[in-house]
Amino acid sequence: MAKGELSMNLATLRNGWSFAQMVEGCLKHGVTAIAPWRDQVESVGLDEAARIIKGNGIRVTGLCRGGMFPAETAEGRQTANDDNLRAIDEAAALGADCLVLVVGGLPGESKDIAGARQMVTDGIAAMLPHAQASGVPLAIEPLHPMYAADRACVNTIDQALDIAGQLGEGVGVAIDVYHVWWDPNLAAAIARAGREKRIMAHHICDWLVPTNDMLLDRGMMGDGVIDLKAIRAMIEAAGYHGPQEVEIFSRDNWWKRPGDDVVRTCVERFATVC
Amino acid sequence: MAKGELSMNLATLRNGWSFAQMVEGCLKHGVTAIAPWRDQVESVGLDEAARIIKGNGIRVTGLCRGGMFPAETAEGRQTANDDNLRAIDEAAALGADCLVLVVGGLPGESKDIAGARQMVTDGIAAMLPHAQASGVPLAIEPLHPMYAADRACVNTIDQALDIAGQLGEGVGVAIDVYHVWWDPNLAAAIARAGREKRIMAHHICDWLVPTNDMLLDRGMMGDGVIDLKAIRAMIEAAGYHGPQEVEIFSRDNWWKRPGDDVVRTCVERFATVC
Numbered sequence: 001m002a003k004g005e006l007s008m009n010l011a012t013l014r015n016g017w018s019f020a021q022m023v024e025g026c027l028k029h030g031v032t033a034i035a036p037w038r039d040q041v042e043s044v045g046l047d048e049a050a051r052i053i054k055g056n057g058i059r060v061t062g063l064c065r066g067g068m069f070p071a072e073t074a075e076g077r078q079t080a081n082d083d084n085l086r087a088i089d090e091a092a093a094l095g096a097d098c099l100v101l102v103v104g105g106l107p108g109e110s111k112d113i114a115g116a117r118q119m120v121t122d123g124i125a126a127m128l129p130h131a132q133a134s135g136v137p138l139a140i141e142p143l144h145p146m147y148a149a150d151r152a153c154v155n156t157i158d159q160a161l162d163i164a165g166q167l168g169e170g171v172g173v174a175i176d177v178y179h180v181w182w183d184p185n186l187a188a189a190i191a192r193a194g195r196e197k198r199i200m201a202h203h204i205c206d207w208l209v210p211t212n213d214m215l216l217d218r219g220m221m222g223d224g225v226i227d228l229k230a231i232r233a234m235i236e237a238a239g240y241h242g243p244q245e246v247e248i249f250s251r252d253n254w255w256k257r258p259g260d261d262v263v264r265t266c267v268e269r270f271a272t273v274c
Numbered sequence: 275m276a277k278g279e280l281s282m283n284l285a286t287l288r289n290g291w292s293f294a295q296m297v298e299g300c301l302k303h304g305v306t307a308i309a310p311w312r313d314q315v316e317s318v319g320l321d322e323a324a325r326i327i328k329g330n331g332i333r334v335t336g337l338c339r340g341g342m343f344p345a346e347t348a349e350g351r352q353t354a355n356d357d358n359l360r361a362i363d364e365a366a367a368l369g370a371d372c373l374v375l376v377v378g379g380l381p382g383e384s385k386d387i388a389g390a391r392q393m394v395t396d397g398i399a400a401m402l403p404h405a406q407a408s409g410v411p412l413a414i415e416p417l418h419p420m421y422a423a424d425r426a427c428v429n430t431i432d433q434a435l436d437i438a439g440q441l442g443e444g445v446g447v448a449i450d451v452y453h454v455w456w457d458p459n460l461a462a463a464i465a466r467a468g469r470e471k472r473i474m475a476h477h478i479c480d481w482l483v484p485t486n487d488m489l490l491d492r493g494m495m496g497d498g499v500i501d502l503k504a505i506r507a508m509i510e511a512a513g514y515h516g517p518q519e520v521e522i523f524s525r526d527n528w529w530k531r532p533g534d535d536v537v538r539t540c541v542e543r544f545a546t547v548c
Contacts, residue, residue, distance in 0.1 A: 182422035
């Protein structure tokens with residue numbers, strides 16, 4: 001079976017392009033799938049974003065992002081839930097394959113990571129009925145452990161699967177190679193995700209050595225140490241043959257280059273190293 | 275049972291003090307256990323370091339460090355082994371409780387993390403007979419996954435225990451809260467380490483939010499998000515009641531302060547938050 005298509009996560013194109021320019025820039029290079037962030041949709045308006053997407057026959061492989069569940073107070077958690085319900089509506093309006101969940105870290109001054117993790121499970125449970133009713137799958141994205149304190153306290157595929165298993169249908173995992181490539185249990189975890197029918201997305205980029213910024217120094221595929229083909233083989237063996245979505249946060253490199261160069265390079269690398 | 279004593283990993287005191295000043299600075303505050311790095315021992319000479327340590331009745335909770343096993347060539351791996359045998363001799367001369375192993379990352383341009391991990395197991399196996407004959411336990415220190423590429427491809431306690439289990443007696447784990455606090459399986463992994471009689475060291479510091487440097491911005495106990503008492507309880511429940519060793523790499527904060535302030539602060543925080 002041929003590998004899945006390339007999708008462009010629009011966080012890769014934070015170079016000043018408008019939403020329409022991003023879509024045009026992708027189409028120029030034959031990229032017909034995207035994953036926008038909510039601020040990018042908002043910048044043009046949900047209706048206009050949906051019009052551009054549907055008018056061009058674009059597939060939306062995910063909407064980024066819902067989540068950020070832990071909060072110090074019940075009011076804070078309710079505010080997060082309200083926002084997550086809106087995110088589901090936006091994902092539905094765009095026809096997104098899933099809503100990606102970045103679950104959040106430790107609230108306030110808390111040192112209670114187990115408690116934060118429980119808030120994540122509870123928060124997904126609270127939004128799940130609306131997601132199911134709206135036909136929007138929820139994809140938990142385990143983030144690298146270096147983000148456990150401040151961005152996501154779900155840090156391995158197994159941990160995400162444990163949560164999904166508690167919650168039932170309509171919840172799965174987004175597997176981003178950047179976050180999971182180091183996991184000694186990676187092959188088994190991906191196989192399990194396949195058996196449990198929970199693989200909802202496959203994100204790619206690369207881990208640079210050195211990494212100069214913990215958030216904004218991700219690499220282009222092929223420029224780092226991740227064996228992308230090996231991980232793709234694991235994911236395909238687990239039964240997932242969907243798109244590979246390029247998501248590169250790169251403040252000092254790719255975000256400074258012309259979008260056309262970025263898209264062309266993604267397409268080239270996707271053909272050779274992914 | 276009372277908690278174990280405080281040990282000072284001398285990496286915490288990279289403020290310009292000589293070896294003798296570090297020992298004196300610790301003794302002034304009642305700290306009678308240390309863990310030196312090999313460059314710090316070399317700066318004064320092994321014999322003189324041993325004389326200072328033994329003359330003052332100091333306990334050496336570990337020597338940092340052996341390891342760095344993966345290399346692109348057999349010659350490179352042999353060079354690492356030669357150095358590791360010398361590290362064993364130094365640990366024996368100092369009467370260290372263990373030799374800490376930081377195992378190394380991906381060699382050269384490699385993307386083969388499984389291969390690097392095999393080189394680690396093979397490398398420990400090669401040095402183990404000399405360690406056993408010398409009475410020096412080898413403590414594998416799993417490092418945080420953000421170091422998987424360039425410093426250590428052993429990234430969880432379970433992974434270190436799997437390696438130790440293959441190799442037999444005289445190999446265990448050094449549990450550093452900085453590296454493992456995020457692990458969703460932490461409690462079970464520590465309990466397993468206790469059951470398997472493999473806990474050889476307990477290192478403490480804290481995880482700062484934000485963390486401004488991936489290597490050199492560790493926090494003083496109490497200044498970050500790690501629940502140190504909770505992890506100590508896990509380690510004590512697993513049967514380990516040995517020293518807690520303070521190891522803080524802090525280029526822009528603690529390394530710039532007078533050593534006396536650093537030691538005093540460690541002692542105060544050890545009494546209150548650890």
